[in-house]
Structure formats: C-alpha cells, structure tokens
Amino acid sequence: MKGGQVGVARAVPAALGSAGLVCVVIGTFLPWLYSGSRSRNSYATDGAARRLLGVTGVGDAALAAWPFVGLACGAAIAALLVGLVRTAAVIGLLAAAGAAAGAIAMLTANENVVVRTAIVGPIVTLAGSLAVPAAVTIHVFGSSRSRRENG
Amino acid sequence: MTYPPAPGEPGSNQPGEQPPQYGQQPQYGPPPQYGQQPPQYGQQPQYGQQPPQYGQQPQYGPPPQYGQQPQYGPPPQYGQPQYDPQAPYPLMPPPTPHRRRGRLLTALTAVVVLAGGGVATYVALSDSSSHGAASPREAVDDIVSNINSSDLVGMLDSLAPPERVAIADPLIKDFDELKRTHILSADADLSHFSGAAATFSGLTYGPNITVNDHVQIVQITGGKVHIDADLSKLPFSAEFIQQVSPGHPLQGRQSETVDIGKAVHASGESIRIATEKVDGHWYPSLFYTIADNAAGAAGLTAPSAKDAIPAVGASTPVDAVKKLVDALLGGDVSGAIEVLSPDELGALHDYGGIILDQVGSSYPAAPITLDRLELHSTPGSNGAQLVVLDGFSAHIEGQGQISMEIDGDCVRVTTQGRTQRMCTDQLTHQIEQLFQQSGNKPLTDGQRQALEDLTSATNLQGGIVTTQVAGKWYVNPIQTFFDATTDLLQRFQDNDLLELIGLFKEFATSSVSAGGGVFCPGPQPC
Numbered sequence: 001m002k003g004g005q006v007g008v009a010r011a012v013p014a015a016l017g018s019a020g021l022v023c024v025v026i027g028t029f030l031p032w033l034y035s036g037s038r039s040r041n042s043y044a045t046d047g048a049a050r051r052l053l054g055v056t057g058v059g060d061a062a063l064a065a066w067p068f069v070g071l072a073c074g075a076a077i078a079a080l081l082v083g084l085v086r087t088a089a090v091i092g093l094l095a096a097a098g099a100a101a102g103a104i105a106m107l108t109a110n111e112n113v114v115v116r117t118a119i120v121g122p123i124v125t126l127a128g129s130l131a132v133p134a135a136v137t138i139h140v141f142g143s144s145r146s147r148r149e150n151g
Numbered sequence: 152m153t154y155p156p157a158p159g160e161p162g163s164n165q166p167g168e169q170p171p172q173y174g175q176q177p178q179y180g181p182p183p184q185y186g187q188q189p190p191q192y193g194q195q196p197q198y199g200q201q202p203p204q205y206g207q208q209p210q211y212g213p214p215p216q217y218g219q220q221p222q223y224g225p226p227p228q229y230g231q232p233q234y235d236p237q238a239p240y241p242l243m244p245p246p247t248p249h250r251r252r253g254r255l256l257t258a259l260t261a262v263v264v265l266a267g268g269g270v271a272t273y274v275a276l277s278d279s280s281s282h283g284a285a286s287p288r289e290a291v292d293d294i295v296s297n298i299n300s301s302d303l304v305g306m307l308d309s310l311a312p313p314e315r316v317a318i319a320d321p322l323i324k325d326f327d328e329l330k331r332t333h334i335l336s337a338d339a340d341l342s343h344f345s346g347a348a349a350t351f352s353g354l355t356y357g358p359n360i361t362v363n364d365h366v367q368i369v370q371i372t373g374g375k376v377h378i379d380a381d382l383s384k385l386p387f388s389a390e391f392i393q394q395v396s397p398g399h400p401l402q403g404r405q406s407e408t409v410d411i412g413k414a415v416h417a418s419g420e421s422i423r424i425a426t427e428k429v430d431g432h433w434y435p436s437l438f439y440t441i442a443d444n445a446a447g448a449a450g451l452t453a454p455s456a457k458d459a460i461p462a463v464g465a466s467t468p469v470d471a472v473k474k475l476v477d478a479l480l481g482g483d484v485s486g487a488i489e490v491l492s493p494d495e496l497g498a499l500h501d502y503g504g505i506i507l508d509q510v511g512s513s514y515p516a517a518p519i520t521l522d523r524l525e526l527h528s529t530p531g532s533n534g535a536q537l538v539v540l541d542g543f544s545a546h547i548e549g550q551g552q553i554s555m556e557i558d559g560d561c562v563r564v565t566t567q568g569r570t571q572r573m574c575t576d577q578l579t580h581q582i583e584q585l586f587q588q589s590g591n592k593p594l595t596d597g598q599r600q601a602l603e604d605l606t607s608a609t610n611l612q613g614g615i616v617t618t619q620v621a622g623k624w625y626v627n628p629i630q631t632f633f634d635a636t637t638d639l640l641q642r643f644q645d646n647d648l649l650e651l652i653g654l655f656k657e658f659a660t661s662s663v664s665a666g667g668g669v670f671c672p673g674p675q676p677c
Contacts (some may be wrong), residue, residue, distance in 0.1 A: 036301030065180015067275035
C-alpha cells in the first residue's frame with residue numbers, strides 16, 4: 001500500500017468516527033420529548049425522568065451518567081487527534097454504546113410510557129452512534145490489510 | 152542433549168554479522184594486570200611514618216572527579232550501525248518548524264475539542280438539574296408558563312420535590328394503567344392533554360404573605376385567563392364513553408376569558424398560590440395551596456410559626472404506624488399529625504395549630520381497645536418501608552373480642568369465640584351470588600373474570616408507606632393511597648374495569664327498579 005493510500009485509509013475511519021461522535025452530541029441537544037407545546041432535549045428529559053419516575057438502581061445510574069456523553073465524545077475525538085487511536089476507539093465505542101442505548105430506549109418507549117417522544121434527537125444520536133463502530137471496524141480491517149501487504 | 156543454536160537465536164554467528172555477545176561482559180578496556188597496583192588514590196601511610204596530625208587532613212592525593220564519566224575505553228559495540236554524530240538522524244529527523252506548528256495546532260485542537268465536551272457536559276448538567284426558582288413569584292411564573300404550554304411534565308416537575316415524589320410517579324403509572332384497561336383512549340397522552348387548556352396572560356401580583364421561613368403565599372390580583380374546554384377531545388376511550396353514556400357521546404365546547412382583576416375585585420379575595428422553599432429553591436406547593444385556601448375559606452388567618460405541630464416520628468416504621476393507629480383510635484389529632492411525614496404533609500404540620508383550633512385537640516376516642524397489633528415492614532421504592540398487617544386483636548364495646556389474622560390470600564376472623572376463615576375465592580363467589588340474585592340473570596364470562604380479578608386485587612399484603620426523615624420514621628398517607636390505587640389498577644386485565652362498570656350499572660338499575668333502596672333518584676320515597 002502506498003503512502004497516500006495509507007493516509008486515506010487512516011483518515012476515512014478517523015473522519016467517520018469523529019463525525020459520528022459529533023452527531024451523537026448534536027443529537028442529544030435536539031428534541032427528545034414533547035410535552036404540550038414544549039420540547040425537551042435529552043438532558044432535560046433525563047432530569048425530568050429522574051425526578052418524576054423515581055427510577056432506581058441501574059436505570060438511575062445510567063440516567064445520572066447521561067450528561068457526561070458529551071465529555072466522553074470530546075475525550076474520544078481529542079485522543080484521536082493526539083494519536084491515541086486505541087484509547088479513542090475504546091472511549092468512543094463506550095460513549096456510542098451508551099448513546100445508542102439511550103436513543104433506542106427513547107424510540108421504543110413510545111409504546112410503553114405516557115410520553116410523546118420526539119424522533120429527531122434519538123435518530124440523529126443513533127445514527128452517530130452507529131458510525132463509531134463502523135469507523136473502528138474500517139480502521140481495524142484497514143490496519144490488518146496494510147500489515148499483510150507490507151509482509 | 153544440546154542443540155546448536157538456530158539461526159537468528161543468540162549464539163548463532165552468521166558470517167559477516169557482529170551479533171551482540173550476550174552473557175559476555177562488555178569490554179571496557181584492558182583489565183588491570185595481576186600484581187599491578189590498583190589505581191593510586193594517594194599513598195597509604197607507612198609504618199614508622201608520622202601519623203597524620205589531628206587537625207591536618209591526610210594527604211590521599213586528588214579525589215576522583217564525581218560527575219565525570221570514568222574513562223573505561225570505547226563503549227561496547229552491539230552491532231549498531233555507526234552514525235556520524237554530525238549527520239542528521241535518518242529515522243527521526245529533527246522536526247521542522249512547519250511540523251512543530253502542525254503538532255502544536257493538533258494539540259490545541261484536541262484541547263479545544265475536550266473543552267467543547269466539557270462545555271456540552273456543563274450545559275447538559277444544567278438542563279438535567281434545572282428546577283426550582285430563586286423567589287416565590289418566579290416559582291409561580293414557572294408553573295403558569297407550564298400551564299400556558301399545556302406542559303404537564305413541566306407542571307409536575309415544577310412542584311416541590313416531596314409532592315412531586317408523592318404525586319407524579321403514581322399519576323404517570325395510573326395514567327398508563329387507565330390506557331391499558333381501556334378507560335382512556337390508546338392515543339391519550341399525558342404530555343399532550345387534550346380537551347382542556349388554560350392560558351394566563353398579563354398577571355399582576357400583590358404582596359407576598361409570609362407564613363414561616365419556608366412557606367410564602369403569592370397573591371395574583373390581576374390579569375386574564377382564557378379557558379378552552381372541548382368534551383369531545385377528552386382522552387376517554389370510545390368503549391368507556393359507550394359504557395357510561397350509551398348513545399350519548401361526550402359533546403360540548405366552552406371557551407371563556409376571565410378577567411382576574413374584576414373577579415378579585417368582586418370577591419374581595421386574591422388568587423392565592425402557596426410556595427415552599429426546599430434546599431434554597433422555591434416551588435409551587437399543591438398541598439400548601441390547598442391548606443391555605445381551606446383556611447381562607449374557613450375564615451382563618453394564615454398560621455404563624457407557633458401554630459406548627461412538630462414532626463416527632465418513631466424509631467421504626469412499624470412503631471410509626473402503631474403510634475398513628477393509637478392516636479387515631481384515641482382521638483389524639485396532634486399525636487396523629489406528629490407521625491405524618493413532614494416531607495409529604497408539611498402543610499398539615501404547619502397548619503396543624505389552626506386545625507386544632509377548629510376541630511379541637513381531640514375527638515371522642517373510638518370504642519375500641521386494641522390489645523394486639525402485629526405488623527411487619529418490607530422494603531419499598533426510594534428507601535421507603537411498607538408496613539404490612541399480620542393480625543390484630545381488639546375489644547369492641549358492645550361487640551366483645553375480635554381478632555383477625557392474615558394468612559396468605561385468606562383471613563381468619565375470630566368473633567365471640569367462633570373462628571371463620573375467608574379466602575378471596577370465597578369472596579368472589581359470594582359477590583357473584585349477590586349480583587346474580589339482584590340482576591336475576593347469570594353473569595357473563597367477562598363479568599365473572601372481572602370480579603375474580605377485583606377480589607384478587609384486594610391486596611391483603613398491601614402496605615402503609617413509611618419514610619425516614621432526619622433519622623425518624625413517618626407515615627406517608629398520600630403515597631400509601633396512590634400506591635394502593637396503582638397496585639389495584641395493575642391487577643386488572645384488559646376490559647375488567649369496563650365490565651365492572653357495566654355490572655354495577657346493571658346492579659344499580661335492578662335495585663332501583665326493584666325499589667331496593669340503593670339509588671332513589673325520584674322524588675317519591677323508595
């Protein structure tokens with residue numbers, strides 16, 4: 001593999017992963033819940049759920065950790081920028097997994113809970129979350145291929 | 152048995168290569184020869200020579216120079232290529248200014264991205280935890296804004312935390328259960344309540360009334376409220392409307408704007424909304440508002456701090472319930488309020504004095520002497536404990552001794568020395584017989600199933616909610632009521648409630664037509 005190709009092979013997953021993490025953060029600030037004529041982003045929804053639903057145990061811990069999704073995404077991109085690819089991948093995957101779980105929970109909650117969920121926020125977050133494992137997969141396959149080609 | 156080393160392994164000398172000599176001491180120049188004098192660090196003093204004079208430093212020659220590398224000859228050669236020290240390093244060339252700038256820029260970008268994540272988290276935490284207001288009036292403004300937006304989630308969220316815990320969770324659960332049991336329509340939405348809306352505008356306020364250090368009354372003296380009500384949009388299911396009002400769907404729309412200023416002027420009383428201070432933030436309080444308006448309607452003035460009944464509580468959940476039962480049976484109003492949760496019913500504690508002024512500090516004790524009360528507690532949600540009845544024994548004036556024990560789904564009752572065991576399935580059978588006799592027709596399968604679910608829902612293991620405040624245990628009547636309601640609703644199956652409504656309607660109709668005295672709607676005596 002030539003140098004230019006190596007550069008592209010590294011840049012594509014990095015760009016995809018970073019874009020995914022940015023989408024995750026943007027999605028969490030978009031509407032997740034409608035109540036009357038007012039919409040709430042994921043964090044306002046998270047706070048209201050914790051205060052109103054009396055969630056305990058693992059659910060409460062997950063809701064308490066939700067506001068730190070943005071920080072985790074920022075840390076993953078920062079690690080990627082300074083060349084700590086594995087650290088970036090681990091933090092990014094954890095953040096994406098948490099964000100995806102939250103988005104899926106909200107999208108499927110429509111049937112069960114007496115809230116009117118918004119689609120746009122969870123969908124953008126979910127799309128961003130899915131981009132991160134895709135980027136990691138591309139990076140892993142790209143690396144192993146370049147190792148094979150270099151003997 | 153030993154084998155010659157494999158190529159590439161230590162000890163396999165390939166022609167032309169200079170492998171490192173593992174296990175061999177590196178050569179640091181020639182070793183000292185036997186018999187040769189060790190390095191001279193000055194001369195040893197000779198016998199016969201004068202010892203060194205005290206105060207005089209012995210002369211050992213010049214000391215070795217620390218910090219200086221000892222000269223042991225050339226460093227070992229491990230087969231590394233020889234680089235010209237003046238030549239640039241071939242693999243890691245010194246960073247050019249352009250590359251250095253690039254790295255600096257990357258590091259700066261990383262810091263900015265990380266800081267962005269931090270800012271996002273700060274905003275997220277603010278959004279997540281934003282509740283409460285800085286002043287009583289702001290608290291009222293918040294809930295008015297939520298009412299104007301028909302934001303029920305916001306309304307519940309803006310309530311004082313203890314009330315929120317007592318009301319919001321069971322209300323949301325009950326709403327869901329009413330949808331499941333087809334009382335509310337499938338598309339009923341608590342966050343978008345249709346059928347009724349109120350919009351406040353141009354509100355003006357009078358001076359706040361301070362009840363105590365944590366309760367203030369906000370007075371609304373002017374403004375307008377627009378009320379829109381449309382019965383056809385109420386979120387009841389078609390089956391429910393058909394059951395309660397067959398052939399007459401809910402219809403009717405009313406829209407009205409009320410001038411609050413004129414209404415206040417006409418009545419001479421402002422609209423009073425109580426606010427409560429919790430952890431430094433102000434919240435609208437439903438229970439304080441009810442207490443304040445009830446006191447106002449009774450012509451009483453707002454209580455002062457000396458009217459408050461202190462929260463005493465008990466050392467265990469079971470003791471709290473026993474103290475409450477004793478106080479209620481003994482007619483001790485103050486004693487009953489003392490063990491009620493100051494979080495949930497703070498209003499009752501603060502307005503306790505004026506309640507006692509109205510109803511008296513006691514009422515005639517019940518003609519019951521409780522000999523034995525057996526209770527136990529089990530963990531509930533959010534740190535609460537549920538106190539459950541196991542049995543009791545009491546003497547009732549004019550009736551004699553009575554005792555009751557709960558045994559799973561059965562109750563064992565002993566009156567006047569005779570014990571009778573009654574289980575929920577027997578209760579179901581008796582109720583079925585009662586309805587069949589009154590209706591003169593057999594129950595449908597749906598009605599029978601609904602009755603079975605109703606009696607199984609008569610939860611003998613249901614408990615009284617107690618919570619701990621400042622190390623003492625208190626009874627929470629509001630949470631107990633809502634928990635029982637939710638528990639009851641959760642046990643009903645699909646159309647149970649609709650079937651029961653139909654059954655009770657048939658029962659009432661047959662009772663009226665038979666002159667049974669259950670309902671006597673007409674002017675004639677039943």
